[in-house]
Amino acid sequence: MTAFNAADHANSKSNVPSWRASQMDSALEIFETLDEPTGFEEDWRYVDYDLPFAELAQIEDPGEPLSDGPFLASLTNNSGRVLIVDGQVLEVGSSSASISTLRDLESDEREFSVVAVDHNKLAAAHGAFANDAVFVDVVPNQVMDAPLVIEVQGVTPGTASFPHISVAVGENAEAQVLVVYRSADGAELLMVPEIDLQVVDGGRLRFMSVQSLDHAATNVVHQRMTLGRDATGRLGEVGLGAKLGRLDLGVSLEGDGASSELVGLYFGEGSQTLDYRILINHSGRNTSSDVFLKGAVEDDAQSVFTGLLRIEKDARRTSTFETNRNLVLSENGKAHSVPNLEILCDDVICGHASSVGPLQDDDLYYLQSRGLSRERAERLLIKGFFQEVIDRLPITGLEAPVSEAVFRRFVQAQSEGRVA
């Protein structure tokens, strides 16, 4: 077994460009000084993290890719496909973007980590051990008329992997990227992806991820998007899988006139924890953003939404809003919703809305008064609840499988009497 320590670090560096190797060396020093989250840290306070690197092995050779899953079957059109298994890039193909892997960039030094290496132990691990990556470059004025599909799979039990995806959208270019996370049935493993989205002046990016890992896997994603002048970024985040699924997402609206939209849905069952930690930072002028996340929990599952809208001092005429709605469908399900605003500028429009609760009696009464059984009324309300998000997903073609996945989850719980 190749461990996560200094002695075995050389293994992970064997095949990377020298600039990356030296980044990994300095990240290792930080990795060794940090501890795993304990739950006492403010940003991990609702999360029970119990997966020390001491018990995990590095990937030596990637495992066998998984057979096709349900989400991509309905996607009729794509402009390319990338396959990452256990953090290693196995397949690359695109008709409309230029894609490089780490090994292609021997003399082309890039910034790598999307968050500070000392952000937490997991980010440091990514900095120290991520030894493959895809870099998607969409040249100025290029238009992708179908999404680039990136499949990210974790298959080898007992390992930690570090998928790394970087997307750079050039001036006035238009890009679509879909990431689907999956893992092998019953495989206990850790996945720590980093997603770096850079959209320069006038660029437009539609990015969507579907996290559908097996419930034995843990997934901690660090994702950042930076928007230049008049750039637009639309994000869609679907969270269904993992024992612990955390999305640490930051959007930085730096250019004047930039705008972003984040829509998402999550549905936790069993003892899942689905954890969203969102920061939208406005520093350009005339920027706008909207966050719209809806989630449900049943059984003993819990969800966390912490969303900070931050408006910097000179970010005049910012317009921003965040909404987080939660359905708690069982006695032991828990949803934490913590929207926050930090406004340092006085010429802004900004607000938030948040709710946590069961299905509304008034809604059920109304639907039942038209002859719908209680069960059917509940199902229709669940479908409607998520439909508002599904209608706004940035990439088209996945509405049906996403809708089916959440609906099936509820119907099964309902038929087994697990929801109130």
Next chain:
Amino acid sequence: MSTALLVSDLSVAVENKQILDGFSLEVPFGEIHAIMGPNGSGKSTFCHVLTGKSGYQVRGSASLAGDDLLSLDVDERARLGLLQSFQYPTQVAGVRLREFMMEAAEEMGLDADEAATRIEAESERFGMRPFLERSVNGDLSGGEKKRSEIFQMAVLRPKVALLDEVDSGLDIDAVKQVSEAVEEMRSPELGVVMITHYSRILRYLSPDRIHVMIDGRIVDRGGSELAEELESGGYKGLRKRLGIEKVVDDGPMRKPADFFTETPFDV
């Protein structure tokens, strides 16, 4: 003619406060009956109790075409043929009107083709076509919501229709349109109970019988002359003629400390 709705000696309390007191009503198939009464007389409570909303203590009986209603759940009553047009229809986020009606029609035993045909025809007739793919009652004006309620009835074709203040919040043209729709629904397979506190809507449709409700009981019944009396003299005049004292309900005696937990001024 057989009886669509029969309500006998219905008494209803909420948290031990009596709302309806020995309320009786018989509506034959083919007829439209109006229940008129001032605000707070218990009209909406009557509708909700019949529809099956929880939270009421109910005594007495109510039946639809001979089948007992009060022992059934809300949806069972609807499937039996009872449908209420709500005074304040609930906005149901994300649930599309067409899908909702398709599901309801299926529960009512309609096959999908027939349901789809009715939805098409009735949405055209009531101008609801633009709203079929939108959330039920989402962002609708007061008048549009009432129109949606009538549209739903036209699709589901109940045996007894309870129209709770279907005229409130409507401008005069909308009142006319809704009244015409109700008159058009008139059929030997339907009994209609229309609740209102204005006689305005009665200018556009002619109920077979008017029942006046005050303080939770029917105090007078009659034809159109009753509406005319109310139009000119109001409920005050009617109370005077019938010798009904206005009950001033001070509620239970309160301890001085109670006054500090509430707004001290009764506005």
